[in-house]
Amino acid sequence: MCKPIRVLHVIGKMDRAGAETMIMSLYRRIDRNKIQFDFMVHSKEKGDFDDEIRALGGKIFYIDKFKGFNPIPYYFAWRKFLKKHSEYRVIHGHIGSSALIYISVAKSLGRKTIIHSHSAFSDRFNLHDHLISWLNYPNKHIATELLAASKQAGIDGFGKSVILQNNFRVLNNAIDTNKFLYSKLKRQQIRTKLGISPDTLIIGNIGRLVEVKNQSRLIEIFNTILVKIPDAHLLILGEGPLREKLEQLIVDKGLKSNVHLVGVKDNVADYLSAMDIFVFPSLHEGLGISLIEAQSTGIPCVVSDAVPIEAKVSPLLTFISLKSSDNEWMKIILRERENYSIQNRTSQVEKIKQANYDISQTLPQVSSLYLNLAEESNGISNDNNTNL
The missing domain is CATH 3.40.50.2000 (Glycogen Phosphorylase B;)
Structure with a gap:
């Protein structure tokens, strides 16, 4: 029997928040004989879902948070991790501010990457939002796939032209x-x-x-x-x-x-x-x-x-x-x-089902995405590439 592909989710901490709740809804129902979730978190504090993740067979890794002034240590930490863990053919990133670093490393090693925009900005678009948008914007040129919780979240995360890209799609934050x-x-x-x-x-x-x-x-x-x-x-x-x-x-x-x-x-x-x-x-x-x-x-x-x-x-x-x-x-x-x-x-x-917000409707989409990306990545590894 073939081993399941392992998808690495990159996130701050697995607490009970919107993105994290959606990930867990998918994780509980996905065919774990085919797809297994693991997590790279940026906080040493225990997350609300950590025990459940481990009970479902998932692994949780920790990396020091990207703080703006530590891009080089952050880059090499990611490179060391991904070279050691060649089993991760698909990287699903939920943190946009540092994604340019970790998806660039992943791409250089032949991995397939997904960047997921979960937030839209308000009319009170401030300096912090400008900074996050600026850091996130280049990701659309590097990531294999781009996902967003809504059309506006995609535009605010990646720019207006993203909706014309073939690798962009809205993934509804579905519920059971x-x-x-x-x-x-x-x-x-x-x-x-x-x-x-x-x-x-x-x-x-x-x-x-x-x-x-x-x-x-x-x-x-x-x-x-x-x-x-x-x-x-x-x-x-x-x-x-x-x-x-x-x-x-x-x-x-x-x-x-x-x-x-x-x-x-x-x-x-x-x-x-x-x-x-x-x-x-x-x-x-x-x-x-x-x-x-x-x-x-x-x-x-x-x-x-x-x-x-x-x-x-x-x-x-x-x-x-x-x-x-x-x-x-x-x-x-x-x-x-x-x-x-x-x-x-x-x-x-x-009405929820008619709007495609039931987990049974989004689960096949996500499963197919992961399996297709893993298949594309299989055998196309540059793990021995030392140019970066």
């Missing part, structure tokens, strides 16, 4: 819709656990506690909603470096009894069932996989205009400008909550 069905029982259980009554309004949000997810603005918007609905609750799932800052904001505004930072959860679908409306004021997004999950469970979603249009896979999603006032956000949130009351809530699985 069977896991994201509305459950009255789970709704009741989560609310009981949180000490929230069945009819109380719960506004929800899922995402890393980082600046781009804009949870500080969400808390400000929620504070405005409390003027109208004093017993409302805000439920935020996720962890990140801004946790302490957000906790202090909650205390400063006297919202400790109404706002719940519950951290990372394995049973996200259960918490989605407990929510009444999902609010997502992100500064920029590649897509926002949690929005697909939320719509699947039948939750109305109010999201910023920085979210790509591809995230709207059902009538449940409404866009609003980041420039709109907190009061305007409040009006839209309460309107959508009224339009899609809990009494009429149903899962939107069929």
